Amino acid sequence: MALATKSLQFRAHELANASTQLKVLSTNELENISLPTFSDKLKAINLYPLLPTGIQILQVNMGKMCNQTCKHCHVDAGPDRKEIMSRVTMKQCLEALKGTDITTVDLTGGAPEMNPDFRWFVEELSKMGKKIMVRCNLTIILANPKYNDLPQFFKKHKVEVISSLPYFAARRTDAQRGEGVFEKSVKALKMLNEVGYGKEGSELILNLVYNPTGAFLPGSQNELEAEFTKKLKEGFDVEFNSLFAITNIPVSRFLEYLVASDNYEGYMEKLVDAFNPSAAMGVMCRDTISVGWDGYLYDCDFNQMLELKVNSKTKHISEFNLDELNKRNIELNQHCYGCTAGAGSSCGGEVV
Amino acid sequence: MKQPIFIHLKFKSKFMSKTYYDPADLSKFGDIKEFQPELAKKFFDYYGDVFKEGALTAREKSLIALAVSHAIQCPYCIDAYTSGSLEKGADEEQMMEAVHVAAAIRGGASLVHGVQMMNKTKDLTM
Numbered sequence: 071m072a073l074a075t076k077s078l079q080f081r082a083h084e085l086a087n088a089s090t091q092l093k094v095l096s097t098n099e100l101e102n103i104s105l106p107t108f109s110d111k112l113k114a115i116n117l118y119p120l121l122p123t124g125i126q127i128l129q130v131n132m133g134k135m136c137n138q139t140c141k142h143c144h145v146d147a148g149p150d151r152k153e154i155m156s157r158v159t160m161k162q163c164l165e166a167l168k169g170t171d172i173t174t175v176d177l178t179g180g181a182p183e184m185n186p187d188f189r190w191f192v193e194e195l196s197k198m199g200k201k202i203m204v205r206c207n208l209t210i211i212l213a214n215p216k217y218n219d220l221p222q223f224f225k226k227h228k229v230e231v232i233s234s235l236p237y238f239a240a241r242r243t244d245a246q247r248g249e250g251v252f253e254k255s256v257k258a259l260k261m262l263n264e265v266g267y268g269k270e271g272s273e274l275i276l277n278l279v280y281n282p283t284g285a286f287l288p289g290s291q292n293e294l295e296a297e298f299t300k301k302l303k304e305g306f307d308v309e310f311n312s313l314f315a316i317t318n319i320p321v322s323r324f325l326e327y328l329v330a331s332d333n334y335e336g337y338m339e340k341l342v343d344a345f346n347p348s349a350a351m352g353v354m355c356r357d358t359i360s361v362g363w364d365g366y367l368y369d370c371d372f373n374q375m376l377e378l379k380v381n382s383k384t385k386h387i388s389e390f391n392l393d394e395l396n397k398r399n400i401e402l403n404q405h406c407y408g409c410t411a412g413a414g415s416s417c418g419g420e421v422v
Numbered sequence: 423m424k425q426p427i428f429i430h431l432k433f434k435s436k437f438m439s440k441t442y443y444d445p446a447d448l449s450k451f452g453d454i455k456e457f458q459p460e461l462a463k464k465f466f467d468y469y470g471d472v473f474k475e476g477a478l479t480a481r482e483k484s485l486i487a488l489a490v491s492h493a494i495q496c497p498y499c500i501d502a503y504t505s506g507s508l509e510k511g512a513d514e515e516q517m518m519e520a521v522h523v524a525a526a527i528r529g530g531a532s533l534v535h536g537v538q539m540m541n542k543t544k545d546l547t548m
Contacts, residue, residue, distance in 0.1 A: 239513065
């Protein structure tokens with residue numbers, strides 16, 4: 071179905087408001103089903119309260135500004151969003167990382183590359199010897215000549231590139247991410263391949279993210295990866311390393327889609343039915359901390375968009391205290407079912 | 423005027439569905455064990471094994487199931503295997519081709535009986 075191509079915030083949509091989203095998510099008595107609370111599900115498997123296993127990854131959301139307006143975006147990102155991380159906050163992130171054993175920094179957005187201090191931040195992280203991951207939407211590389219050298223820049227700092235490509239053909243990709251996105255994505259993938267990304271034997275890692283283009287769950291990651299590998303190589307001579315299958319979480323614009331298309335109840339039922347205790351054990355919020363564009367700390371990027379700040383004395387990157395954060399109880403709500411369905415879902419794909 | 427988001431959410435109704443086919447019944451399929459647990463267990467174990475990856479991939483099996491669903495015209499099965507095929511990465515063209523396979527076999531099954539009709543006609547006529 072066709073949806074607007076502006077952010078919820080631009081359209082002054084009710085779901086632009088995090089508290090309205092939480093009200094929808096906490097309505098458990100639906101037409102045909104009663105949904106159990108996520109907390110009760112965890113209690114039944116003795117996993118409540120959900121505790122961290124030790125923070126290994128700092129995921130930094132560099133802002134909501136993006137060159138695309140994907141219909142399923144949980145960030146409500148787009149060209150009309152102006153909230154981006156300042157260099158002051160980035161310096162606080164660097165300060166926070168000093169003296170910790172956090173190994174990995176995962177940069178996301180919006181399109182993180184649109185932040186004018188993006189390259190400076192990557193260079194500083196690179197000097198610290200951190201493993202850097204960037205969630206690159208691919209089309210940004212072609213969006214403006216000033217971004218055309220991003221593949222070389224990523225290569226210089228051995229940045230792991232993780233890119234969304236919901237399907238190996240234009241129709242589904244463009245339906246979710248916008249007209250012409252598939253063609254541009256393929257061009258960008260070729261540019262990354264040209265500098266060595268995703269090539270066999272290369273240390274430059276290019277991973278793709280598959281997420282369903284509608285109200286259904288992802289299938290087996292291995293099978294999808296095999297299909298993507300074959301179709302992208304045969305059809306477009308594009309190579310990549312791994313495919314991460316990620317479940318769409320009912321937050322922000324994907325929540326808007328579910329409600330507007332009358333799929334909300336069925337989707338939530340699917341997520342609840344597919345609850346997998348093993349996936350719950352391995353959810354990413356147990357080893358990740360998420361930083362918002364304004365420096366506030368969250369258990370994950372989804373809690374960030376729902377404005378559910380960490381339940382800890384340490385609430386802002388300027389007062390980062392790893393020991394305190396490792397003792398916190400993770401904030402839960404019904405959207406958490408998205409990460410525990412089937413083989414589980416994280417920013418690195420399946421978890422079991 | 424915009425409708426508030428909660429207008430679009432459907433809440434529990436005290437009224438029962440009056441149709442033979444209720445989409446909500448699909449998720450109650452497992453409840454058939456209530457009247458006969460042993461046979462239901464045997465069936466669901468077998469069913470689960472049938473759809474596992476084997477000589478055929480799980481996606482191929484899902485597409486076969488989608489075609490059969492159309493041949494037997496089971497609304498529950500069509501819902502289930504449309505979702506299942508999408509989940510397993512099938513695309514719209516593959517799914518519609520599967521439906522055409524069902525249609526071709528159904529149409530063919532009628533037409534091939536035309537030979538029987540012709541035989542009988544030839545028997546009965548000069």
